[in-house]
Amino acid sequence: METLISIRQLVNQFGQQRVHDGLDLDIYRGEVLGIVGGSGSGKSVLLRTILGLNAPASGEIHFSGKELVTMPEEDFARLKRRWGVMFQKGALFSSLTVADNIQFPLREFSTLTADECRELMYVRLEMVGLEREVADKLPAQLSGGMVKRVALARALVLDPVVLFLDEPTSGLDPVSAEEFDRLIATLHGNLGLTVVMVTHDLDSLFSTCDRIAMLADRKIIVGSLRELLANPHPAIQGYFGGDRAKALLRES
Amino acid sequence: MINLEQQQQDDTLHLNLQGDWTFDQTEEIRAALAAITPVVKHVAIQVEAVSHLDVTAAWLVYRQAQLWKQQGREVSFLHFPQEYLGYFERAANGEPPAPGIRQQALAGVTDPLHLLGRKVFHLLHLWRSLITFFGHSLEALFASLLSPHLFRVRSVLHHVFTTGVSAIPIVGLIACLISIVITYQGGGQLRDLGAEIYTVDMVVISVLRELGVLLTAIMVAGRSGSAFAAEIGLMKTNQEVDALRVMGSDPFLILVVPRLVALVIALPLLTILADIIALAAAALISSTILDISFVQFYTRVETTIEFRTFAAGIIKAPFFAVVIALIGCWQGMRVSGSSESLGKHTTQAVVDSIFLVLLLDALFSVLFYRLGF
Numbered sequence: 001m002e003t004l005i006s007i008r009q010l011v012n013q014f015g016q017q018r019v020h021d022g023l024d025l026d027i028y029r030g031e032v033l034g035i036v037g038g039s040g041s042g043k044s045v046l047l048r049t050i051l052g053l054n055a056p057a058s059g060e061i062h063f064s065g066k067e068l069v070t071m072p073e074e075d076f077a078r079l080k081r082r083w084g085v086m087f088q089k090g091a092l093f094s095s096l097t098v099a100d101n102i103q104f105p106l107r108e109f110s111t112l113t114a115d116e117c118r119e120l121m122y123v124r125l126e127m128v129g130l131e132r133e134v135a136d137k138l139p140a141q142l143s144g145g146m147v148k149r150v151a152l153a154r155a156l157v158l159d160p161v162v163l164f165l166d167e168p169t170s171g172l173d174p175v176s177a178e179e180f181d182r183l184i185a186t187l188h189g190n191l192g193l194t195v196v197m198v199t200h201d202l203d204s205l206f207s208t209c210d211r212i213a214m215l216a217d218r219k220i221i222v223g224s225l226r227e228l229l230a231n232p233h234p235a236i237q238g239y240f241g242g243d244r245a246k247a248l249l250r251e252s
Numbered sequence: 253m254i255n256l257e258q259q260q261q262d263d264t265l266h267l268n269l270q271g272d273w274t275f276d277q278t279e280e281i282r283a284a285l286a287a288i289t290p291v292v293k294h295v296a297i298q299v300e301a302v303s304h305l306d307v308t309a310a311w312l313v314y315r316q317a318q319l320w321k322q323q324g325r326e327v328s329f330l331h332f333p334q335e336y337l338g339y340f341e342r343a344a345n346g347e348p349p350a351p352g353i354r355q356q357a358l359a360g361v362t363d364p365l366h367l368l369g370r371k372v373f374h375l376l377h378l379w380r381s382l383i384t385f386f387g388h389s390l391e392a393l394f395a396s397l398l399s400p401h402l403f404r405v406r407s408v409l410h411h412v413f414t415t416g417v418s419a420i421p422i423v424g425l426i427a428c429l430i431s432i433v434i435t436y437q438g439g440g441q442l443r444d445l446g447a448e449i450y451t452v453d454m455v456v457i458s459v460l461r462e463l464g465v466l467l468t469a470i471m472v473a474g475r476s477g478s479a480f481a482a483e484i485g486l487m488k489t490n491q492e493v494d495a496l497r498v499m500g501s502d503p504f505l506i507l508v509v510p511r512l513v514a515l516v517i518a519l520p521l522l523t524i525l526a527d528i529i530a531l532a533a534a535a536l537i538s539s540t541i542l543d544i545s546f547v548q549f550y551t552r553v554e555t556t557i558e559f560r561t562f563a564a565g566i567i568k569a570p571f572f573a574v575v576i577a578l579i580g581c582w583q584g585m586r587v588s589g590s591s592e593s594l595g596k597h598t599t600q601a602v603v604d605s606i607f608l609v610l611l612l613d614a615l616f617s618v619l620f621y622r623l624g625f
Binding site (some may be wrong): 082094095110111119120123125126127132139140156158159168186190191241251 | 278306307308309311312315333335336338339340342343344346388390527589590591592593
């Protein structure tokens with residue numbers, strides 16, 4: 001399998017606290033990778049480091065062969081236009097309508113006309129399963145599930161090669177969360193995206209992810225769900241050994 | 253790179269798409285599609301040989317196909333991703349959306365009478381809300397005066413510190429600067445008339461009656477009025493105010509009364525401090541540029557300035573304090589949900605309280621004049 005992103009010997013440190021210590025991770029093209037770990041294990045820091053929002057103390061991150069940490073700011077910015085990112089709380093621009101939020105990247109980074117941008121915006125709304133009426137609302141008028149869908153539509157609008165999702169289903173009710181998982185699975189199937197998601201939701205982990213990367217002891221243990229379950233590492237057994245996880249495993 | 257192969261067979265134009273049809277190639281795709289003018293009835297779009305076809309590129313092809321259809325041609329897609337076609341068709345055939353906020357906002361401009369009516373009702377609603385808020389606060393204040401165990405002394409002390417003590421440096425500096433400005437400007441003029449001793453009267457009266465209290469109030473409105481609105485507004489967005497209510501506590505008693513009492517204590521004290529510093533600065537500047545010694549300055553103040561000049565200024569301070577605290581807390585309580593609303597109401601708190609302080613000051617001037625005070 002072709003490696004899209006490879007992280008080598010990553011070290012992240014805040015003051016005395018070392019979050020990642022020599023972390024290695026390969027992300028393959030076209031897979032859905034779930035990043036899990038207990039609270040404070042550095043999942044979000046890892047995601048922020050890949051996205052260039054946090055400069056690592058040392059280590060290398062390669063994206064299709066190009067080194068990101070030392071890459072000049074401009075080149076990195078151009079590269080990142082082909083990445084879709086959905087933040088935990090959506091990060092929709094609060095002063096813009098849904099339509100303007102989704103069109104923002106198109107207006108900024110494409111040569112499409114205003115009409116084309118608007119029609120493509122409606123296509124994205126269709127893709128994430130939202131009504132057209134939503135387009136003229138402000139983010140403050142949307143429910144939690146709708147915010148997530150709009151954020152996903154905005155993340156998809158530049159046809160990203162890779163999609164980063166930070167806790168896509170947190171704060172959603174079980175029905176919406178399941179729908180959202182199905183939506184991501186459908187989009188992944190249709191568009192052939194690489195999806196990297198940080199999640200706490202065991203359901204989405206079991207239903208959508210091809211591989212799971214578990215942060216433990218400032219490093220990463222990666223494998224399919226079966227491989228991880230067979231791993232005797234105490235952190236993994238602790239994470240998947242809970243009653244909820246066991247119940248879900250029995251079901252699947 | 254994109255590649256578009258054309259092939260005409262009988263009455264069908266076969267378009268064979270090849271290469272990477274992706275978002276980066278928007279320009280090339282558009283140019284390639286525009287270059288094709290089918291002369292025959294059927295167009296068959298074949299995408300089997302494409303290595304990448306993303307949504308934007310596919311949509312551009314789809315849109316071109318729609319144009320050809322409108323020109324009376326028949327277009328067929330071969331191996332075109334079925335899901336994409338589904339999205340495109342639903343997006344293109346959807347109903348135009350109902351008028352949204354933008355159209356509604358425009359409607360306000362096109363119908364001024366409607367807009368005026370709405371503004372008037374909004375204003376009435378605002379005043380009603382402010383008066384209700386004032387009533388609630390007074391009620392809570394009297395309740396806490398009647399049963400002192402409800403009165404939160406620690407909270408009051410905390411707010412006296414944050415609104416009063418920590419404002420001392422900036423208030424002192426402002427008083428000093430304004431006094432220097434008046435002494436320089438007025439002293440220069442009066443010296444030409446040989447009446448430089450009247451500079452003392454002018455500075456002392458203007459500072460004690462008006463400027464000391466007014467500038468201090470404006471400074472405090474900017475510092476503490478906004479802080480009140482932001483603090484309470486943040487608690488509102490975090491549902492902390494709701495939590496208080498659910499626990500059976502009165503948010504007015506816990507949040508508003510201590511701030512109100514603290515500011516009523518702090519603002520007069522700050523004003524006295526501002527008066528002292530302004531007078532000291534005036535004495536210093538007079539002695540350096542006007543040759544009025546400290547003793548002369550002191551004697552002049554003692555003989556010509558009455559106590560009521562000072563009283564006319566300081567008596568306004570508690571009223572200003574009530575206005576600033578009430579407006580700050582009221583705007584904070586009006587914050588709803590979003591962080592955008594928090595910013596809006598914080599700004600509004602400062603603007604409203606400075607405006608009302610100036611309005612109140614004007615009313616006091618008229619009142620004092622009528623009373624001969």
